[in-house]
Amino acid sequence: xxxxIGKDDMHAPKxxxxxxxxxxxxxxxxxxxxxxxxxxxxxxxxxxxxVESLVHRQHLTSLQTKLKRLHTADVADILESLxxxxxxxxxxxxxEKRGGxxxxxxxxxxxxxxVSSMDGEALLAVLNQMDGDDLAYIADDIPEPxxxxxxxxxxxxxxxxxxxxxxxxxxxxxYLMSNEMVVVxxxxxxxxxxxxxxxxxxxxIHNDKLFVVDRFGILQGVLPLQSILIHSPMASVxxxxxxxxxxxxxxxxxxxxxxxxxxxxxxxxPVINERGKLIGRLTVDIVMDYLREENTExxxxxxxxxxxxDTFASIWHSARNRGFWLFINLLSMFFVSRxxxxxxxxxxxxxxxxxxxxxxxxxxxxxxxxxxxxxIRGMSLGQITPEILPHLIRKELGVSVLNGIALGLGxxxxxxxxxxxxxxxxxxxxxxxxxLILSALVGLAVPIVLEKSGRDPALGSTVLLTAxxxxxxxFIFLGLATVFLL
Amino acid sequence: xxxxIGKDDMHAPKxxxxxxxxxxxxxxxxxxxxxxxxxxxxxxxxxxxxVESLVHRQHLTSLQTKLKRLHTADVADILESLxxxxxxxxxxxxxEKRGGxxxxxxxxxxxxxxVSSMDGEALLAVLNQMDGDDLAYIADDIPEPxxxxxxxxxxxxxxxxxxxxxxxxxxxxxYLMSNEMVVVxxxxxxxxxxxxxxxxxxxxIHNDKLFVVDRFGILQGVLPLQSILIHSPMASVxxxxxxxxxxxxxxxxxxxxxxxxxxxxxxxxPVINERGKLIGRLTVDIVMDYLREENTExxxxxxxxxxxxDTFASIWHSARNRGFWLFINLLSMFFVSRxxxxxxxxxxxxxxxxxxxxxxxxxxxxxxxxxxxxxIRGMSLGQITPEILPHLIRKELGVSVLNGIALGLGxxxxxxxxxxxxxxxxxxxxxxxxxLILSALVGLAVPIVLEKSGRDPALGSTVLLTAxxxxxxxFIFLGLATVFLL
Numbered sequence: 001x002x003x004x005i006g007k008d009d010m011h012a013p014k015x016x017x018x019x020x021x022x023x024x025x026x027x028x029x030x031x032x033x034x035x036x037x038x039x040x041x042x043x044x045x046x047x048x049x050x051v052e053s054l055v056h057r058q059h060l061t062s063l064q065t066k067l068k069r070l071h072t073a074d075v076a077d078i079l080e081s082l083x084x085x086x087x088x089x090x091x092x093x094x095x096e097k098r099g100g101x102x103x104x105x106x107x108x109x110x111x112x113x114x115v116s117s118m119d120g121e122a123l124l125a126v127l128n129q130m131d132g133d134d135l136a137y138i139a140d141d142i143p144e145p146x147x148x149x150x151x152x153x154x155x156x157x158x159x160x161x162x163x164x165x166x167x168x169x170x171x172x173x174x175y176l177m178s179n180e181m182v183v184v185x186x187x188x189x190x191x192x193x194x195x196x197x198x199x200x201x202x203x204x205i206h207n208d209k210l211f212v213v214d215r216f217g218i219l220q221g222v223l224p225l226q227s228i229l230i231h232s233p234m235a236s237v238x239x240x241x242x243x244x245x246x247x248x249x250x251x252x253x254x255x256x257x258x259x260x261x262x263x264x265x266x267x268x269x270p271v272i273n274e275r276g277k278l279i280g281r282l283t284v285d286i287v288m289d290y291l292r293e294e295n296t297e298x299x300x301x302x303x304x305x306x307x308x309x310d311t312f313a314s315i316w317h318s319a320r321n322r323g324f325w326l327f328i329n330l331l332s333m334f335f336v337s338r339x340x341x342x343x344x345x346x347x348x349x350x351x352x353x354x355x356x357x358x359x360x361x362x363x364x365x366x367x368x369x370x371x372x373x374x375x376i377r378g379m380s381l382g383q384i385t386p387e388i389l390p391h392l393i394r395k396e397l398g399v400s401v402l403n404g405i406a407l408g409l410g411x412x413x414x415x416x417x418x419x420x421x422x423x424x425x426x427x428x429x430x431x432x433x434x435x436l437i438l439s440a441l442v443g444l445a446v447p448i449v450l451e452k453s454g455r456d457p458a459l460g461s462t463v464l465l466t467a468x469x470x471x472x473x474x475f476i477f478l479g480l481a482t483v484f485l486l
Numbered sequence: 487x488x489x490x491i492g493k494d495d496m497h498a499p500k501x502x503x504x505x506x507x508x509x510x511x512x513x514x515x516x517x518x519x520x521x522x523x524x525x526x527x528x529x530x531x532x533x534x535x536x537v538e539s540l541v542h543r544q545h546l547t548s549l550q551t552k553l554k555r556l557h558t559a560d561v562a563d564i565l566e567s568l569x570x571x572x573x574x575x576x577x578x579x580x581x582e583k584r585g586g587x588x589x590x591x592x593x594x595x596x597x598x599x600x601v602s603s604m605d606g607e608a609l610l611a612v613l614n615q616m617d618g619d620d621l622a623y624i625a626d627d628i629p630e631p632x633x634x635x636x637x638x639x640x641x642x643x644x645x646x647x648x649x650x651x652x653x654x655x656x657x658x659x660x661y662l663m664s665n666e667m668v669v670v671x672x673x674x675x676x677x678x679x680x681x682x683x684x685x686x687x688x689x690x691i692h693n694d695k696l697f698v699v700d701r702f703g704i705l706q707g708v709l710p711l712q713s714i715l716i717h718s719p720m721a722s723v724x725x726x727x728x729x730x731x732x733x734x735x736x737x738x739x740x741x742x743x744x745x746x747x748x749x750x751x752x753x754x755x756p757v758i759n760e761r762g763k764l765i766g767r768l769t770v771d772i773v774m775d776y777l778r779e780e781n782t783e784x785x786x787x788x789x790x791x792x793x794x795x796d797t798f799a800s801i802w803h804s805a806r807n808r809g810f811w812l813f814i815n816l817l818s819m820f821f822v823s824r825x826x827x828x829x830x831x832x833x834x835x836x837x838x839x840x841x842x843x844x845x846x847x848x849x850x851x852x853x854x855x856x857x858x859x860x861x862i863r864g865m866s867l868g869q870i871t872p873e874i875l876p877h878l879i880r881k882e883l884g885v886s887v888l889n890g891i892a893l894g895l896g897x898x899x900x901x902x903x904x905x906x907x908x909x910x911x912x913x914x915x916x917x918x919x920x921x922l923i924l925s926a927l928v929g930l931a932v933p934i935v936l937e938k939s940g941r942d943p944a945l946g947s948t949v950l951l952t953a954x955x956x957x958x959x960x961f962i963f964l965g966l967a968t969v970f971l972l
Contacts, residue, residue, distance in 0.1 A: 027873065073749035081869045083877050194715045203712055205751055208694055225711045226689055229680045262778065263559035265691055265771040267753055284770055285751040288777065292748065295781040296863055299944075302788065303859035304852060311864055312877070315884035322856050323889050329852045330893050333845040334900055341841045347833070354840035355827045358847070358956065359819040366790060366815045366949060370808050373789035377782055383567045387513065391569050391798070398801035403809050407816050414820055458785075462948075463852060470844065 022070055023078060029063045030086050064093050072098055076105035079114075083312050088117055095122070100129030103138055109310035111141050120146055132158030133178050136165035173257050174250030176290065177271045177280030180204035183211050184237055186220045191233035193223060206283040208267040212241045219270055219278045221245055247272050248282060254290050259382060261287040298376060301458035304329070325463050332467030339471050343478035346486055352419055353481050359411060360431050361473030364439035367403065368469045369462060371396055371443025376458045379447060392444060400440035404433035427484050431477035438476075439469040508556055509564060515549045516572050550579050558584055562591035565600075569798050574603055581608070586615030589624055595796030597627050606632055618644030619664050622651035659743050660736030662776065663757045663766030666690035669697050670723055672706045677719035679709060692769040694753040698727045705756055705764045707731055733758050734768060740776055745868060747773040784862060787944035790815065811949050818953030825957050829964035832972055838905055839967055845897055846917050847959030850925035853889065854955045855948060857882055857929025862944045865933060878930060886926035890919035913970055917963035924962075925955040 067075060067090065075094055079087050079102065091114055094102060103111055103126065115123060120143075127135065127142065127150040135154075139147060139162075151159060161179050168174030181204060184193040193210060197203060210223040221241035231240050246264050248257055248271045260266065261284055271280040300309070304325030309318060340347075340357070347354050378384045384392075408429035416425040446465045447457035553561060553576065561580055565573050565588065577600055580588060589597055589612065601609060606629075613621065613628065613636040621640075625633060625648075637645055647665050654660030667690060670679040679696060683689060695710040707727035717726050732750050734743055734757045746752065747770055757766040786795070790811025795804055826833075826843070833840050864870045870878075894915035902911040932951045933943035 071750060073751075077749065081871070081874065083874070197712070198716050206694075206753065207712065208692075208753070225715065226683070226693065229711065229714060230684050262771070262774050263563065264557065265559075267692060267694070267770065284753070284774075285748070288748050288770075288774060291774065291777055291781070295777070295784065295866075298781065299784050299788070299863050300856075300859050302785070303855040305856055305859060309860060311860070311869055311874075312881075315881055315888065318881065319885045319888035322853070322885065323892065325856075326849060326852055326889055326893060327896070329849050330845070330896055333848045336848070337841050337845055340844070344837050344841065347840050348837045351830050351834045351840075354833050354837075354843075355823050355830065357840075358826070358844065358960070359816070359823055361844070362819045362822070362952065362956065363812060363815050365952075366812055367808070369789040369948060370786075370791055370811075373786050373791060374795060377785050380781075385567070388567065388569070395798075395801055395804065399805045399808065402801065402805035403812055406805075406809065407812060410813070410816055462855060466848065466851075470848065474844075 022066060022074070026063065026066055026078060026090075029059055029066065030082075030089065032059050060093070063090075067094055072101045073105055076102050079106055080110050081311070084113070084314070087113075087312065091117065095126055099126035100134065103130070104134055107310060108141065109313060111138060113310065113313075115141055124149060128153070132162040133165075133180060136162050139166055168250055171254040172250060173248040173252040173254065173271050173282060174280070176254055176257065176286045177250065177282050178204070178286075179280055181211055181270075181281040182207055183213055183278065184223065186212050186214050186236075186238040186241070188237045189233065190228050190231055190235050190237065190240060193237055194228055194233070204281075206268050206285060211270050211278055211281070212237055213278050217278055218276045219245070219247065219272050222270065245270065249274070250279065255294070255380065255382070257282060258287050258291050258294075294380065297456060298380065298458045301456055301460065302373070302376070302462050304460050304463045306459065325460050328460065329463045329467070332463070333470070336467065336470045336474060340474050340478065343482060346478055346482045349486055350481070352424065353478060356415060356428055357474055357477050360428065360435050360477045361470045363407060363432065364435040364469040364473040365466045367400055367436050368439035368443035368446075368465045371440050372446055372461050372465055375444060375447040376461065379451065379457050393441070396440040396444055397437060400436045401433070404436035407436065408432040423485055424481075427480045428477065431473075431480050435469070435473045435476050438472050442468045442472070508552060508560070512549065512552055512564060512576075515545055515552065516568075516575065518545050546579070553580055558587045559591055562588050565592055566596050566796070570599070570800070573599075573798065577603070581612055585612035586620065589616070590620055593796060594627065595799055597624060599796065599799070601627055610635060614639070618648040619651075619666060622648050625652055654736055657740040658736060659734040659738040659740065659757055659768060660766070662740055662743065662772045663736065663768050664690070664772075665766055667697055667756075667767040668693055669699055669764065670709065672698050672700050672722075672724040672727070674723045675719065676714050676717055676721050676723065676726060679723055680714055680719070690767075692754050692771060697756050697764055697767070698723055699764050703764055704762045705731070705733065705758050708756065731756065735760070736765065741780070741866065741868070743768060744773050744777050744780075780866065783942060784866065784944045787942055787946065788859070788862070788948050790946050790949045792945065811946050814946065815949045815953070818949070819956070822953065822956045822960060826960050826964065829968060832964055832968045835972055836967065838910065839964060842901060842914055843960055843963050846914065846921050846963045847956045849893060849918065850921040850955040850959040851952045853886055853922050854925035854929035854932075854951045857926050858932055858947050858951055861930060861933040862947065865937065865943050879927070882926040882930055883923060886922045887919070890922035893922065894918040909971055910967075913966045914963065917959070917966050921955070921959045921962050924958050928954045928958070
């Protein structure tokens with residue numbers, strides 16, 4: 001997300017408590033507002049109408065005053081944590097002045113909702129508050145004709161930037177970079193560099209270093225602000241700058257970018273093209289947003305939620321978002337049900353099998369989930385390489401054998417205690433051990449297969465994994481029982 | 487994690503590719519090294535011994551050369567992605583010079599392993615490379631007697647800092663803050679402020695602004711480096727500084743700190759005590775580390791993994807780490823098994839019930855997991871407040887009714903197709919709808935109950951939830967079947 005945001009730090013609250021208080025007041029005003037609106041709508045006495053309308057306006061004014069004092073990021077947060085109706089009420093109070101910044105700050109789902117709540121004219125008015133850099137970030141969520149209309153009024157330079165930026169795929173450095181940066185020549189003196197900064201109408205945020213280029217725009221190094229302060233103003237940029245720079249190509253994977261920012265504790269970093277020319281700047285705030293999104297994708301994806309889901313999305317929208325993986329789950333369970341059906345005779349002869357079989361399947365699913373979660377974590381940290389797979393397989397086998405023996409013993413005791421049948425106890429213990437070993441391997445395989453097939457290794461992993469471990473668990477337990485008990 | 491790290495940016499690789507190449511070379515050297523060591527151990531000819539020992543030493547030298555060129559963060563990464571044996575081999579090459587920095591960079595699990603691989607003297611030598619700030623961060627992982635020995639050789643000031651810092655609980659601002667910061671007086675001129683910076687032997691990283699205090703050490707504002715460059719050197723700090731500052735108290739929750747850093751795009755921020763006195767500094771690198779850890783905790787915790795697990799931890803250690811939740815899972819399934827047992831007669835009369843019952847339970851578990859994942863995400867973003875709970879409950883009920891109808895229809899068709907029994911089909915459809923509705927409520931409740939009881943809302947959520955949804959699914963389906971079919 002480009003650099004516009006946060007420049008109005010004056011609105012920042014002095015403490016978390018102050019922010020919470022503001023939010024409470026706004027919620028309170030919203031409540032009153034709704035009560036008044038209901039009165040206005042339900043009451044038909046003209047006199048009443050007038051009184052209420054005055055109260056109405058008074059509430060709106062205090063709401064506006066309160067909102068005006070809040071940092072844009074806080075208003076975005078409030079928008080996200082309100083039900084649709086209240087959300088639009090607030091949005092209408094703020095869109096005129098801060099609509100552009102707010103569209104950048106809110107989550108994708110909320111942005112789409114706000115955009116679709118406005119007509120073309122209102123949307124265009126909000127888009128006019130944004131520069132090319134900001135527009136590139138949200139372009140996907142704007143209807144094509146309105147976006148084109150907005151593009152025509154951009155400067156030629158911004159149009160060029162925007163068209164280039166829109167080419168990069170999501171989750172690449174090119175998509176995340178901004179064109180706001182302070183660039184100096186390698187032949188300048190430090191004093192000239194400082195003067196250049198002074199001459200700028202607006203200094204981009206996270207400007208911890210200036211980027212140094214030669215006369216062809218080829219990146220030569222970086223000049224930390226501290227160096228300017230520490231060295232003599234007459235020294236040349238080329239002498240003082242750091243030449244060994246962590247830099248990125250626009251095609252670099254966003255996850256690699258995030259890892260590099262974490263690893264080398266970067267605040268900003270240059271992006272260069274294949275000829276070494278400086279083309280953009282990455283900043284730590286964008287990287288943090290990206291990390292937060294990745295986290296959300298992992299947590300939600302594992303449970304089988306494809307899209308980011310706004311807490312206040314419509315029920316219909318949410319039902320569809322979750323329905324896909326529920327449906328896959330249902331289909332896979334049809335298969336599992338057929339596996340059990342194969343052993344119908346065994347169950348008819350020994351009903352205890354039906355009572356005990358979910359134990360084996362459930363613990364298998366759990367160990368598979370643990371392994372898959374470790375793989376997903378390791379993959380997002382870039383730790384899972386082909387060379388270490390054999391090691392991982394050995395380790396997961398070892399862990400599941402140990403736990404399989406312990407849990408197998410537990411389930412055998414439980415079974416023997418209930419049914420006083422040593423053979424049944426032995427069968428369920430062996431089934432537990434075998435299922436746990438195979439489930440661990442399934443847990444290793446599922447995220448790898450998902451990634452190899454070009455998907456997010458987390459997405460739907462629990463659903464796919466449970467289908468496999470349930471089938472395994474039921475098949476192994478009922479199969480062993482058929483062979484050894486009947 | 488305090489500020490020592492990253493000051494040696496000279497080692498930073500020029501690109502991700504270069505880093506990967508270095509890692510490949512190191513892996514290769516490690517392989518050769520192991521082959522040689524095996525030869526040395528297995529071969530008994532004295533002449534051979536000598537030759538091998540030379541080759542051995544040659545490999546070690548190229549390994550050291552290669553390691554020396556790598557950034558500390560990259561060496562830490564390599565340590566984390568190697569099996570134990572190789573890990574210690576590398577560690578022994580680097581601990582003398584960079585052991586202190588490396589201990590800060592590696593994950594908790596790896597740190598504990600490295601610490602326990604050294605005797606007291608070697609450990610003390612590594613600890614001597616660290617200052618009080620760094621020691622506070624890793625104090626929990628160091629054996630008490632050795633830590634005390636190290637403390638005695640600190641300056642009085644650092645000892646004082648360390649004892650204070652160790653008081654703060656994990657996951658608070660006080661625990662994350664560092665004492666490395668550049669402080670200036672409100673009455674200084676900008677020139678004096680710049681001179682003060684110049685006089686420091688080392689400038690802490692992420693020093694985007696200086697902290698301004700009065701003569702009692704009370705925070706008055708912050709002075710961004712840019713302001714020093716932009717304004718006249720004769721201006722006073724008090725005139726130029728920003729007074730409206732995002733600041734923290736040492737007891738602030740780390741999650742709130744992370745949210746504030748994201749929201750207000752901070753690079754560094756002051757921590758003040760209850761009297762307003764400046765006591766420490768928080769930086770964005772620490773916040774990013776914290777976010778990464780939280781992500782790990784969510785992903786692993788949901789699957790039932792209590793501790794951060796090193797990919798290369800010993801099998802024994804991993805088995806215990808995962809065993810706890812597997813055991814809870816087993817116990818809960820004993821209960822589920824007893825629920826099914828209540829309906830033994832029904833199953834004996836109609837074996838199809840055993841075949842179909844896992845379908846209902848599994849889809850219930852899935853919808854519960856989806857809801858729980860959304861709750862966990864919302865809670866970590868601070869969006870779940872008591873006021874919006876009624877709204878959430880209504881929404882989850884709506885979503886599960888819609889999906890319950892769709893999936894109930896699906897399972898009814900499947901059942902009718904297989905068993906041509908309209909009553910059975912109706913029973914399973916109603917069971918599906920009812921189970922999905924209740925499972926969604928369970929999915930809402932589990933993270934809340936975990937948090938209210940002072941635990942991480944993610945930890946073990948899937949295990950607890952599945953126990954509840956399985957019991958519900960089996961009970962509702964078998965119960966309805968008993969009432970309406972038998």
